[in-house]
Amino acid sequence: MNSRYFCASLSLIALLGLCFPLLSFAQVDDAALSTPERVVWNKAPIAIPLVVGEERLVHFPDSVSIGLPQSLTPLLRSQSINGTLYLLASQTFEPTRVMVRSETDGPIYVLDISAASGGSDSGLLPDVQVLLQSPQKSRQNLQQKSPQDAGADQSTSGKQSQSLGYAALTRYAAQQLYAPTRLIPRQPGVVAVPVNPEPVDLVVGGKIEAVPVAAWKAGLRYVTAVKLINRTQSPVVLDPRELRGSWLAATFQHNRLLPAGSEADTTAVYLVSDRRFDAAF
Secondary structure: OOHHHHHHHHHHHHHHHHHHHHHHHHHHHHHHHHOOEEEEEOOOOEEEEEEOOEOEEEEOOOOEEEEOOHHHOOOEEEEEEOOEEEEEEOOOEEEEEEEEEEOOOOOEEEEEEEEEOOOOOOOOOOOEEEEEOOHHHHHHHHHOOOHHHHHHHHHHHHHHHHOOOHHHHHHHHHHHHHOOHHHOOOOOOEEEEOOOOOOEOOEOOOOEEEEEEEEEEEOOEEEEEEEEEEOOOOOEEOOHHHEOOOOOEEEEOOOEEOOOOOOOOEEEEEEEEOOOHHHHO
16 A cells, blocks of 8 residues: 555544544534423422523423513513413513413412523523422322322312402402502412503593503402503592493592592502403403
8 A cells, every 4th residue: 555645544534533522522512402401390499590682491291371570571571382481581680489370280380580691601591391290209298198188288279269259359459569568468379460561441431541550360360450540630530330341340449530640640440350451351
C-alpha cells in the first residue's frame, strides 16, 4: 500500500473519531431538551419558574382549569387545553400561589408560579409533567386511615364548594374585594377564574359604566364582581331588573350612586350564575 495513501487514511480516521463524540453530545443535548421535568403530586406546592417571553407547558393527568389571582391577570397569559397548561409571562413577578382544578374527579393542584428575565446564556425550560402517586402508594395512604376518614377527605372540598349558596358566594366575593388582606377567609373548593376587565353594557340605559374586576367558581356556580360607576350628573338608584344577562342572583354593594365625581359615585354588584360571566352576559 502506498505510504502516502496510508497516512492520509489514518488522518481521515482520526478526524472522524474526533467528530463522532461531538455528534453524540449534540444528540444527548437535543434529547434532554425534549424530556419533560417529571413531578409527582403529593400535595406539596409545585414550583413553576418561567422566563419572560418564553411559553412553558405543564401537563396534567386530565383536563384542568386554572384560577389566576387578580394580581397575575395582566402579567401572565394562561390557556388550558386537554390537560395541558400553556403559560407565558409578559413581565417578571415573584412566586405566586395558583390553584389548578381537575375537571373530572382529580385533585386540586397548587402551583407556585414565578417569572424572571432570561439571560443570553439561559436555555429553554423543559415542559413539566405532573404525575399522580401510584395506586399502590395511594392504597397504603388509605389503609392508614379509617374508610370513613378516607371517604371524607375525598369529598370534603367538593361538598363544601357545592354547598355554598347565593348568599355565601356573594359574601365571599365581597370579602375578597373589601376586607383587609389579613381578614380574607380561605374557602376550600372556591377558585379564582380569569375575567376580561373591559367595560360591558350591563345596566340598561347607558348611564352606568360596568367593568368586571374578578370572578370565582365554586362547584357548578360562578360569582363575578363588577364595578359600577355613575357617569351622569344625577344620582341613580340601582335596580337588579335593569341588568342584562342571565343571573341566578344579583346583589349591589350599595343600591344608590351619587353624581359623577363624588366619593360615592362607584359601587360593585355581585352576580351569581351557572356559567362564566361572558357566557351568562
